[in-house]
Amino acid sequence: MINYSFSFKKYFHLFFLLLFSVIGAQKKFTVVLDAGHGGSDHGANRYYSEVGTLREKDVTLSVVLKVGRMLEKNKDFKIIYTRKIDEYPSLTERTTLANRSKADLFISVHCNASTKTSPYGTETFVQGPDQNKTNLEVAKAENDVIYLDEKDREMFASYDPKSPESLIALKIQQSKYLESSLLFGSFVEGNFVKKDKRFSRGVKQQNLHVLRLNAMPSVLIETGFISNYDDAMYLASEKGQNEIAESIYDAIIDYKKTFDRNATAAPKPEPVPEEKPLKNDFRILLMSSPSKYNSTDPALKGLNYILPIKENGLYKYYYGTTNLASVRDNNLKTARDAGFKNATSISFVPNQKLGIGYYTLEIAVTSQKLSSNSKVLNTLKDVNRVKENGKFYYTYGKFSSLEEAVKAQKAIELKGIDDSVIQKVSK
Structure with a gap:
């Protein structure tokens, strides 16, 4: 047994x-x-x-x-x-x-x-x-x-x-x-x-x-x-x-x-309360300039996630976007540490539609007219052209909110049209 x-x-x-x-x-x-x-x-x-x-x-x-x-x-x-x-x-x-x-x-x-x-x-x-x-x-x-x-x-x-x-x-x-x-x-x-x-x-x-x-x-x-x-x-x-x-x-x-x-x-870490999102989105305004810079330009000091918005003839460069206060403050510190000492946080109401005017995409600025064989004109339909101060400005689309303009910008990037700028038209 x-x-x-x-x-x-x-x-x-x-x-x-x-x-x-x-x-x-x-x-x-x-x-x-x-x-x-x-x-x-x-x-x-x-x-x-x-x-x-x-x-x-x-x-x-x-x-x-x-x-x-x-x-x-x-x-x-x-x-x-x-x-x-x-x-x-x-x-x-x-x-x-x-x-x-x-x-x-x-x-x-x-x-x-x-x-x-x-x-x-x-x-x-x-x-x-x-x-x-x-x-x-x-x-x-x-x-x-x-x-x-x-x-x-x-x-x-x-x-x-x-x-x-x-x-x-x-x-x-x-x-x-x-x-x-x-x-x-x-x-x-x-x-x-x-x-x-x-x-x-x-x-x-x-x-x-x-x-x-x-x-x-x-x-x-x-x-x-x-x-x-x-x-x-x-x-x-x-x-x-x-x-x-x-x-x-x-x-x-x-x-x-x-x-x-x-x-x-080592003390046990205190539980961190969950951060509540803010009502608005926040972007960090780095600078305003009459000049247009692409994403790799030294003027942007190596920062990524830059959104240029053209308004009243000036290009405004915004860094990051968030609805969390801690991330907003960290983005502001990052911008100032990078050399933008006058950087400031700007509030954006999500999906806010413009009462007056619209957003459009500035896709090219040239001293000569684009040829009919240009990639821009062959890729996009209904491109608008305006001549100001001896230069030709090509824009595409009309959008009632910033989010719609950003979405359209990403869509044309997939088609190979890079370095467009969102332009706010107040009229």
Whole structure:
């Protein structure tokens, strides 16, 4: 006879053991350890008679493995290595591994080098725009690796570190990790100074490819200058590598303690009441001008969602549309931050029909008449033409509300007629 009671208790007990073990595993603090360079990419290297050729890829791997062995003894940590042998994972593979692992911290270990008068010391970089031109050579040295791998060329092809658009996007993406990265970097550099009696060059923001796409706090640690004799001998020694590894390990422990305290102390967010829509729509008036600008003109300072409306010979440029007060205020701030210091919010009554006059679409302004073969005249019927002050103005349609005019404008855009302007005719 089978003892069902015993079997049920046994499996019930096993179920909860498995459940709590899964919960425990999910709570592990995940650290990605990245040994810089590797394989055919030796990184910085110098020959010294005492140690032979000292290669960055060998020092970084040795330090990373030492840090990893110390962390693996602590059950609270999960350790992921981008490499444990002499191979070259692409920068894309390193980033993808960290992001898929939902890591709590990414640490890339490197060695510095310089062709100048033998600088020395440690420094730690966190991701950020190039705010210090003296760091540019470091960025160049580390970012040159980008061209070694086809995947990296595809991943980073559209990214221009000198482009204002790239830097703006970079700031937004990385801002929530910046504070934590700076905190961890300060722990690392503090340990190098206090424990190892090293010279620290500080924690700096830099635009480095290996950190740029990481969705977590991330740092790149330069453990010393291979080009400096004293630093090189320290980096080549077992004592030096052990001290560096211990300082990084202690920084990780201190960072996790701070992380745990903040997680425990974080107050529960107050429920945000649902915002009620306003009666009217609001657009931000950027400027009025006798000139017509297209959507990509520098005069619009890179803002999108611009609606030009021509009235009494002036083009009025409106930014955004919303019936929520918070969005209206944010749009106004965005406009003023972009340089439109006199921007103001204007109220529009939804679907309000004009009592006098109408809206029309100004589709072309030319110094010569459009030919009968022009795209505008062949695409649209009943186009009106008026000559004023030596120019020909072509308009299309009559609409009683702004919304009708906007709808018609979108319809002709689908037919390939771009850059039309809604015109308010008061007569």
